[in-house]
Amino acid sequence: MVLKAHAIYTVAMRFRIFAALTFASLLFVAARGQTDRVKELAPGVFFWQGDPDQRQPANCTWIIFKDYVLVIDANFPWGARDILHTIQKTTNKPIRFVFDTHYHGDHAFGNSIFTDAGASIICSEACAGELRTKGAKGFENWKDAAHPLTGAHFEPATITFTDAMVFDDGAHRVEITRVGPGHSKGDSVAYLPSEKILVTGDLCVTWSAGNNVADADADYENWLRALDRMDKWDVKTVIPGHGTPAAQSALHAQREYLADMLSQVRTGKRAGKSADQLASGIDLSKHGNLAASKAGNATSIRAMYKRL
Ligand SMILES: [Zn+2]
Numbered sequence: 001m002v003l004k005a006h007a008i009y010t011v012a013m014r015f016r017i018f019a020a021l022t023f024a025s026l027l028f029v030a031a032r033g034q035t036d037r038v039k040e041l042a043p044g045v046f047f048w049q050g051d052p053d054q055r056q057p058a059n060c061t062w063i064i065f066k067d068y069v070l071v072i073d074a075n076f077p078w079g080a081r082d083i084l085h086t087i088q089k090t091t092n093k094p095i096r097f098v099f100d101t102h103y104h105g106d107h108a109f110g111n112s113i114f115t116d117a118g119a120s121i122i123c124s125e126a127c128a129g130e131l132r133t134k135g136a137k138g139f140e141n142w143k144d145a146a147h148p149l150t151g152a153h154f155e156p157a158t159i160t161f162t163d164a165m166v167f168d169d170g171a172h173r174v175e176i177t178r179v180g181p182g183h184s185k186g187d188s189v190a191y192l193p194s195e196k197i198l199v200t201g202d203l204c205v206t207w208s209a210g211n212n213v214a215d216a217d218a219d220y221e222n223w224l225r226a227l228d229r230m231d232k233w234d235v236k237t238v239i240p241g242h243g244t245p246a247a248q249s250a251l252h253a254q255r256e257y258l259a260d261m262l263s264q265v266r267t268g269k270r271a272g273k274s275a276d277q278l279a280s281g282i283d284l285s286k287h288g289n290l291a292a293s294k295a296g297n298a299t300s301i302r303a304m305y306k307r308l
Helices: 002-031 077-090 111-115 125-140 220-231 249-270 275-281 285-291 294-307
Strands: 038-042 045-048 060-064 069-072 095-099 120-124 159-161 164-168 173-178 188-192 197-201 237-240
Touching: 038 077, 045 077, 060 077, 069 077, 077 111, 095 111, 111 120, 120 125, 125 159, 220 249, 237 249, 249 275, 249 285, 249 294, 275 294
Parallel strands: 069 095, 095 120, 120 159, 197 237
Antiparallel strands: 038 045, 045 060, 060 069, 164 173, 173 188, 188 197
């Protein structure tokens, strides 16, 4: 009986300790700003999941250096506000730099939310040029009444690089490289060699809508070369522009999907088929989730047809 009572006592104690530890870890997670949407992928490296339902489709990553925070992709203003608050829950260090992988609104229209908080915007020179022209025009002509740009203003990049830029304080290293033109002219990616994390912008996505290939300066051949180039890097985690983080194989899946679409559009166009015929006739189903949206594929096929 004594033993039994002792056993019950021990179980009860263990449960209490377990509950206390679980609660403590929950508190810790909450204190570090983690939610279903936010994950600390490695010490000081945070990922914020984009949400198309809230028109915050693009992902965001931030790295906490010794003296400052570097943010990758500014989202739309309403997404940027959420990101800013979330970052402030993970650190009290200043957000000093925001790197836009490319100029598109879902990655750059939130720039001013961060510059108002003291940050400077960085992107490749090619991206900065696109931002000042196509980006500014898109901002000015914004028409989504449900998601107004109220409270934000157009903010260009004030720090640029031609081919590459490195942030390294001994604790963290982030290598930014321009690998475009691909999805746009100025596409650049960020690689964290210690954590083997690659942040690709929209050169790689993992969601079911596939890529948007409609940019006036998209370059499909070089896009494929860029994917091949990154596939040679030592990558454990790919953070895509849209969709959930994935293994390195996401780069290859992306390459196959785009290469297949490109080859089928090219062959069809040469054979005299119309954009409509190709949009409804091309079968990309072997690419699984990446090609799951028929409407998304059709839009890309039409855009590609027009540009080839
Ligand atoms: Zn995007």
